[in-house]
Amino acid sequence: MCAGEMKIEKIRVALTGNPNVGKTTLFNVITGSRQHVGNWPGVTVEKKSGFKQYKGYEIEVVDLPGTYSLTAYSLDEIVARDFIVDERPDVVVQIVDATNIERNLYLTTQLMELGSKMIIALNMYDLAEERGDKLHVTKMEKILSMPVVLTIASKNIGMSELLDTVITEKQKVKHHGREIGYGDEIESRIIEIEKVLSQDKDLTSRYPLRWLAVRLLDGDENILRKIAGSSVATQIKTILTSLDIEEYEAMMADKRYEVISAVFPQMCERCMTRMTTSDMVDRVMTNKYLGIPIFLALMWAAFELTFSFATPFMTIVERIFVWLGEISAAYIRPEWLASLVGEGIIGGVGSVFSFIPNIFILFFLLSMLEDSGYLARAAFIVDRVMYKIGLQGKSFIPMLLGFGCNVPAIMATRSIEDRMDRMATIMVVPFISCGARLPIYILFAGTFFSENAGTVIFCIYLLGILVAVGSAKLLRTTALKGHPAPFILELPPYRIPNLNTSIRHMWDNGSMYIQKAGTIILGGSVVIWLLAALPWGVEYGSEQTFIGLLGHAIQPLMEPLGFDWKLSVSLLFGFVAKEIVVASMGVLYGVGDDQIALTDSLLADPHLSQLTALSLMVFSLLYMPCIAAVGIIKKETGSWKWTAFSVAYGLAVAWLLAFAVFHGGKMFI
Amino acid sequence: MKHDPGKLREKVLFSVVAGFLYVLAGSIQFVLSIGAMFDINSVNSLGNSALGFLFIPSDFMGSLVLVLIGSIFFYGLMELRNGFNEGIAYVYVGIIISLIFATVYMLVLAGNWMESCLLNDPEITGWSFIDDFRPAIYLGILSLCGYILWKKDFRNMNK
Amino acid sequence: MVENTLNNLQPGEKARIVKVLAKGTVRRKLMDMGLVPGSEIEVIRTAPLGDPIEFRIKGYSLSIRKQEAVNIVVDTVA
Ligand SMILES: Nc1nc2c(ncn2[C@@H]2O[C@H](COP(=O)(O)OP(=O)(O)OP(=O)(O)O)[C@@H](O)[C@H]2O)c(=O)[nH]1
Ligand SMILES: [Mg+2]
Numbered sequence: 088m089c090a091g092e093m094k095i096e097k098i099r100v101a102l103t104g105n106p107n108v109g110k111t112t113l114f115n116v117i118t119g120s121r122q123h124v125g126n127w128p129g130v131t132v133e134k135k136s137g138f139k140q141y142k143g144y145e146i147e148v149v150d151l152p153g154t155y156s157l158t159a160y161s162l163d164e165i166v167a168r169d170f171i172v173d174e175r176p177d178v179v180v181q182i183v184d185a186t187n188i189e190r191n192l193y194l195t196t197q198l199m200e201l202g203s204k205m206i207i208a209l210n211m212y213d214l215a216e217e218r219g220d221k222l223h224v225t226k227m228e229k230i231l232s233m234p235v236v237l238t239i240a241s242k243n244i245g246m247s248e249l250l251d252t253v254i255t256e257k258q259k260v261k262h263h264g265r266e267i268g269y270g271d272e273i274e275s276r277i278i279e280i281e282k283v284l285s286q287d288k289d290l291t292s293r294y295p296l297r298w299l300a301v302r303l304l305d306g307d308e309n310i311l312r313k314i315a316g317s318s319v320a321t322q323i324k325t326i327l328t329s330l331d332i333e334e335y336e337a338m339m340a341d342k343r344y345e346v347i348s349a350v351f352p353q354m355c356e357r358c359m360t361r362m363t364t365s366d367m368v369d370r371v372m373t374n375k376y377l378g379i380p381i382f383l384a385l386m387w388a389a390f391e392l393t394f395s396f397a398t399p400f401m402t403i404v405e406r407i408f409v410w411l412g413e414i415s416a417a418y419i420r421p422e423w424l425a426s427l428v429g430e431g432i433i434g435g436v437g438s439v440f441s442f443i444p445n446i447f448i449l450f451f452l453l454s455m456l457e458d459s460g461y462l463a464r465a466a467f468i469v470d471r472v473m474y475k476i477g478l479q480g481k482s483f484i485p486m487l488l489g490f491g492c493n494v495p496a497i498m499a500t501r502s503i504e505d506r507m508d509r510m511a512t513i514m515v516v517p518f519i520s521c522g523a524r525l526p527i528y529i530l531f532a533g534t535f536f537s538e539n540a541g542t543v544i545f546c547i548y549l550l551g552i553l554v555a556v557g558s559a560k561l562l563r564t565t566a567l568k569g570h571p572a573p574f575i576l577e578l579p580p581y582r583i584p585n586l587n588t589s590i591r592h593m594w595d596n597g598s599m600y601i602q603k604a605g606t607i608i609l610g611g612s613v614v615i616w617l618l619a620a621l622p623w624g625v626e627y628g629s630e631q632t633f634i635g636l637l638g639h640a641i642q643p644l645m646e647p648l649g650f651d652w653k654l655s656v657s658l659l660f661g662f663v664a665k666e667i668v669v670a671s672m673g674v675l676y677g678v679g680d681d682q683i684a685l686t687d688s689l690l691a692d693p694h695l696s697q698l699t700a701l702s703l704m705v706f707s708l709l710y711m712p713c714i715a716a717v718g719i720i721k722k723e724t725g726s727w728k729w730t731a732f733s734v735a736y737g738l739a740v741a742w743l744l745a746f747a748v749f750h751g752g753k754m755f756i
Numbered sequence: 757m758k759h760d761p762g763k764l765r766e767k768v769l770f771s772v773v774a775g776f777l778y779v780l781a782g783s784i785q786f787v788l789s790i791g792a793m794f795d796i797n798s799v800n801s802l803g804n805s806a807l808g809f810l811f812i813p814s815d816f817m818g819s820l821v822l823v824l825i826g827s828i829f830f831y832g833l834m835e836l837r838n839g840f841n842e843g844i845a846y847v848y849v850g851i852i853i854s855l856i857f858a859t860v861y862m863l864v865l866a867g868n869w870m871e872s873c874l875l876n877d878p879e880i881t882g883w884s885f886i887d888d889f890r891p892a893i894y895l896g897i898l899s900l901c902g903y904i905l906w907k908k909d910f911r912n913m914n915k
Numbered sequence: 916m917v918e919n920t921l922n923n924l925q926p927g928e929k930a931r932i933v934k935v936l937a938k939g940t941v942r943r944k945l946m947d948m949g950l951v952p953g954s955e956i957e958v959i960r961t962a963p964l965g966d967p968i969e970f971r972i973k974g975y976s977l978s979i980r981k982q983e984a985v986n987i988v989v990d991t992v993a
Contacts, residue, residue: 156947160940190949190973306943333942337935340946344954344973364911367845370960377831378963380824384853387817388860395864399871406875467978471964474980480967504940573941573983574967575948578976 098257099147103171103198104182105191106130106153107579109210113182113240114150117250121595123495124588125457127484128153128577129502132163134170141250149176152502155190157197158307162501162509168309171201172294178253179203185215185222185237186580189351195231196267196343200298204256207235208249213242218363221356230350232265241585266297267346269339276304276335280326287317305339306332365580369464378468385461389452390548393445394529394541400444401529408437426627427616430674435612438673438685439604439666442526447597449522453491454592458584462487463576470574476556477563479503479574482512486555489519490548491596493716497723505572511562513723514733515555517712518740520548522600523665527707530669534686535700543701551708554740603664611660611667615674628675648745649702651694658706664713702749709741767847768836770902774850775829777898781812781891782822789816811889822892825854848910851899858896864888917991921956922968922984929957930989937986949973950987 102110106128115122118137123130131152139146151170152163159165171179181198183191188209198205207227215222228235234252238245268274280300285291290299302310303323311327314320372381412433419425456462462484470480481503489496496516503509520528528547532540563569618634625631630639630652637659638652645655653675661668676688689695711717711734721730790796793816832846865888903910924930932954935942949972950956959969959976967980 155944158943158947160944187973187975190975193947193949333938336943337946337951340943341951341953344949344951348953366959367842368849370842371828371832371845371849373960373963373969374831375961375963377824377828380820381828381849381853384821384824385856387821388856391860392863396860396867399867402871403874467962467967467969468964470978470980471962471966474966480978504944574978574980575941575944575983576978577948578969578978580976 095143095145097145097147098178098253099149099176100178100180100253101149101151101171101174101176102180102182103151103167103194104153105155105184105187105194106577108153108182108184108187108191109240110153110182111150113208113210113238113246113249114148116240116243117246118148121591122150123592125454125462126460126579126582126584127457127463128579129163129481129484129499130457132166132498132501134166139250142254144254146250146253154194156194157302158305159309161504165309171198171203172309175203177204178206178256180206180208180249180253182208182210182238182240185209185212186218186220188355189347192347192351193343196346199231199233200266200295200301202295202298204259205233206249206252206256207231207233208238208245209235210238210240212237213239219357223354223356227354230265230353267343269301269342273304273335273338273342276326276330277301280304280323283319283322283326284314287314287319290314290317290319301339303327304330304332304335306336363580365460365582368581369578372461372464373468382465382468385456389449389456390541390545392452393449393525394544397444397448401441404441404443405437408433408440411437423620426620427613430619430627431612431616432609434673434676434685435615435670436604436609438530438669439526439608440601442529442666442669443597443601445525445529446522446600447593449525450491450596451589451593453488454589455584456487458582458588460579460581463578466576467578472556474571474574476560477567477571478508478511478559479505479571481574481576482508482559485512485516486519486552489516489521491522493517493519493521493712494719497716497719500723503572507563507567507569508572510724510729511559511567513720514562514729514736515559517716517720517733517737518551518555518558518709520551520708521665521712523713524707526666526669528704530672530685530689531700531704534689535695535697543704547704547708550705550744554709554744558736558740604666607664608666608670611663612670612674615660615667615671619675634675647749648706648742649696649699649749650706653694654699654703658703658710661707662711662714664715665707668707698749698752701752702745705748706741706745709737709744711737764836767844767906768833771829771833771836771843771847771850774854774895774898774902775826775833777895778822778826778829778854778891780826781895782819782824782826785812785815785819785822785891788812789819811886811891811894813890815890818890818892821857822895825850825857828853844909847902847906851903854892854896854899855903857892858899861888861890861892862896865893919989919991920985921958921970921987921989922981924958924989924991926958926960928991929955930991931955932987933990934988935986936988937983941983942986945979945983945987948977950977956989 102114104110107126107130111122111124111131114120114135114137115124118139120135120137122135129152131150133152135150137148137150139148149170151167154164154167157168157172159168170176179198181195183195195207209222209224212222224235224237234256236245236249236252238249269277277297277300280303281296284296284299299310299314314323372378412429415428415433416425419428465487466480466483469483473479473482482500485496485499488499493516496519497513500509500512500516503512528544532543536543615634618637619628619632621633629635634656635652638656641659642650642652642655645658650658657668657671657675660671672689673685676685717730717734720733721727724730828846828850832843832850835846836843868888869885918933919930921930932950932952934952935945935950937945954972957971959971961968967978968984969976969978
């Protein structure tokens with residue numbers, strides 16, 4: 088055996104900890120990944136793996152959602168708990184927020200009992216030091232009897248120390264860890280249960296006995312389920328039912344915090360609470376009178392940037408595509424190919440591409456919002472309103488994220504504990520206008536409401552919010568009837584947003600939009616072009632083509648909304664992705680060799696008016712967001728029934744409101 | 757928590773001036789935007805001629821923002837007058853929000869300027885610098901001064 | 916010792932938690948988050964629309980609604 092043949096040793100490390108302590112930031116710097124980071128609790132809702140080759144080891148790092156305790160309340164917490172408990176990673180790294188050690192240690196006391204190899208990464212110690220705290224790391228290591236490493240994940244400090252510690256910890260044979268005592272009464276119960284459990288050898292080989300006993304007394308239903316198949320299940324049940332478990336839970340939580348507050352002052356000096364700049368700022372931001380106006384003003388700033396600032400960039404991109412269209416018309420032969428390139432590809436993809444500036448800005452701003460810590464405040468401010476409509480403040484976070492893209496927004500509902508709340512939130516998120524719908528508004532509002540385009544678009548966004556709110560109320564009084572669940576939310580401190588994070592977030596999401604334009608939209612445009620060009624011999628884009636026939640087939644349905652066959656067919660294709668509505672307008676109104684912009688051809692069409700434009704925008708806002716969103720709704724609700732309901736309900740609302748706008752508007756004009 | 761009384765007085769003075777200017781500019785802009793909305797000729801001509809040198813656009817939402825910023829300064833003034841140190845937080849947030857909006861409108865201005873330079877198209881070059889120059893921008897200079905002057909105080913507001 | 920419930924405290928007031936009367940998972944979650952008997956809790960503010968309330972406990976900010984705060988018995992003599 089020579090050294091070169093040495094097998095690479097694998098180490099599996101789980102990153103766990105309370106929400107918003109920097110787990111994902113740490114994961115990203117170690118593995119070089121780009122997972123979503125934000126300054127609010129509940130950003131990560133799924134487990135993610137990454138790899139790092141380090142000193143001859145292959146280290147698999149698993150980033151988990153945050154959790155306050157091993158008792159899981161929401162779906163994301165369940166993911167975190169299950170991984171730690173069932174998959175038994177080689178080393179568990181708990182990331183602890185150095186500015187909030189006391190509460191973070193609560194989870195530590197629970198993790199210790201699992202008997203895994205454990206390390207504490209004392210993260211954000213830059214903030215603790217800035218505050219003037221004095222941390223005693225060696226003392227902490229001694230008290231907890233596990234290694235403690237200081238880290239600043241956001242500045243990539245302390246990572247190699249952490250990895251070194253992971254490797255030494257892995258080498259150690261003994262699982263160490265200190266347990267806390269729960270006092271005479273509980274301890275005697277623990278012993279009683281341990282005795283019974285020890286009869287089941289299979290169970291004891293998998294989990295530490297004491298841990299099982301503690302979890303059972305702690306009323307952990309997950310553990311109850313795990314032992315359900317065991318030979319001792321009935322015996323355990325009898326013991327547990329004879330006890331007042333709720334009292335035990337309370338006593339144990341109490342005991343843990345008691346132990347922590349006894350040792351905490353030895354780990355940290357001057358770590359008491361103090362007014363910080365963040366608290367002072369918060370006084371203003373959540374001021375009784377100014378809080379809501381400030382919230383609206385910030386939204387307006389975001390809106391101004393996404394539209395007004397982006398306009399010149401849009402014009403430039405548009406110009407480039409018009410120019411490309413001219414070139415293709417002039418130089419490409421045969422003619423049908425020129426038409427495919429000019430009308431199909433450049434017309435379709437180009438019209439979607441011109442909205443890239445808006446999309447980039449939108450995602451940049453959303454990321455700033457998330458990273459500043461204001462997002463959780465927004466939830467705090469609007470909770471009252473959300474309560475009135477049967478939801479809670481936490482539902483507002485997915486709704487705000489939905490302005491970027493509905494798909495991650497629907498996933499973000501996982502941190503809502505209550506099932507009914509969560510379902511209702513999933514059902515209403517699609518009404519929040521995502522970035523992909525924006526091109527439609529800019530095109531139509533820009534064309535038909537030139538001066539007032541901004542106001543019109545703002546109203547469309549508002550309408551989306553109102554429909555979401557109304558639908559939530561409706562659902563919560565009918566199909567999802569019930570009391571609103573309690574609202575329990577940690578408010579993180581404000582931080583100055585990290586420019587790098589925002590730029591990266593913008594880039595990642597923006598390039599996804601570009602990718603989409605280069606694949607789905609491109610494919611869609613070609614299909615539409617083919618349908619508009621075939622059968623051979625008839626005039627391109629006329630009513631005799633396949634697309635014309637298709638349009639005429641569905642037009643009766645859309646006629647009452649004021650849509651002609653071209654609009655109807657565009658909306659039909661918009662099921663795939665909303666940008667296709669714009670792309671197909673580009674294809675059908677041929678911007679290629681005409682050398683006139685899409686807006687001019689739209690204006691020239693006698694079928695189109697301000698009213699049809701408005702009706703179209705309303706319809707596009709409300710009907711099914713896209714295939715991807717429907718897919719995620721199915722995945723997250725786990726029910727075809729709800730998915731079908733979401734699509735059907737969206738279509739119905741879209742149709743009715745567009746109808747109302749079109750005919751109501753007629754009365755005024 | 758004690759503060760250098762001289763520095764506190766500076767901030768009181770700043771709040772008075774900034775609050776007044778923002779509310780004033782906001783109110784004028786509000787009137788002008790109402791004028792434009794309902795096509796009131798006398799108001800429109802007022803904006804074009806007499807107040808032309810203030811570069812105030814007839815933008816309704818923008819006017820509300822200016823008034824809001826002014827109100828934040830005034831609110832802080834109230835707290836400072838009542839002897840609450842927290843009033844400084846209002847000055848700080850007022851400055852931050854006014855800087856955010858100054859940046860927003862500067863970016864819009866820069867974008868349009870770039871477009872008019874780049875495209876050199878007579879249809880678009882109708883744009884001129886003063887179209888996008890507005891109170892939110894030049895009043896932002898005042899806020900910027902405040903920010904630079906008191907950066908340290910703001911960071912250690914609690915001490 | 917003056918017993919009161921958390922919802923009745925004014926911003927700026929401090930108190931010590933005596934009991935959490937809530938039931939089931941809510942109680943459990945609150946206790947997990949540090950609202951255990953003996954902890955010191957301070958009211959920071961109420962939201963602009965009057966509800967929920969923001970508290971400082973164990974060194975961090977937590978917000979809950981008044982209707983949950985009713986179930987938290989505190990002792991206001993600090
Ligand atoms: N100052 C400072 N900020 C940090 C540090 N580590 C992370 N952050 C910031 O803390 C915030 C939360 O980071 P995340 O990595 O999203 O936290 P998380 O633990 O994954 O959060 P959840 O997924 O919600 O559980 C972000 O705004 C980070 O930029 C640090 O060491 N110092
Ligand atoms: Mg995370």
